[in-house]
Amino acid sequence: MKIIYCSLLFLLFAACNTVGDDTDQQQQAQINLLKKQLSRSYRPGMGEFMLGIQMHHEKLWFAGQARNWLLADFEIDEIEEAINNIKTYNADRYEVNSISMIEPDIDSVNNAIINKDTAMFRSAYIQLTNTCNGCHFATRHGFNTIKIPDTPPVSDQAFKIQ
Ligand code: HEC
Structure with missing residues (x-):
């Protein structure tokens, strides 16, 4: 009887362990997927x-x-x-x-x-x-010279208070 109990306990333990492994694998797969998606996400230059x-x-x-x-x-x-x-x-x-x-x-x-x-x-x-x-x-971008603008950059926006 003892042996049967012990075997049952062992089986239960083994089953739990397998479930644990599955969850770990699933989590790792999710992490990998997220990493992949993150590396492809748009980041302005x-x-x-x-x-x-x-x-x-x-x-x-x-x-x-x-x-x-x-x-x-x-x-x-x-x-x-x-x-x-x-x-x-x-x-x-x-x-x-x-x-x-x-x-x-x-x-x-x-x-x-x-x-x-x-x-x-x-x-x-x-x-x-x-x-x-x-x-x-x-930063060796001196060819990008910025100056005080002469004309408004857009014509669809009022700069004066209306
Ligand atoms: C880190 C210091 C730094 C500062 C401060 C800075 N810039 Fe730049 N700027 C850069 C670099 C580096 C680039 C080139 C970026 C690239 O590789 O496309 C650049 C590029 C530019 C360009 C070219 C963009 C294009 O594609 O035509 C403009 C316009 C510009 N900057 C405007 C400004 C203005 C206006 C200011 C100030 C309000 C300013 N920058 C301040 C470093 C700077």
């Missing part, structure tokens, strides 16, 4: 973030010129967000080591916006633009 920054940099100028401080605040926030995204999503690019140089200039633009000061805004914007070029130069 640094150049794409820069294109966004370029547009916000242009709009920022016209918003500031029109003393549209809410819009200017929005645009500088978008630039800041894109800079942070570059740090997160393009961490493998060596150029990211230089990106913090723009942060004090973003602060100065923010300051000018808070103070609603056009002269301060103008000089902060020029300094910001110089640093865009400073970083391009430092």
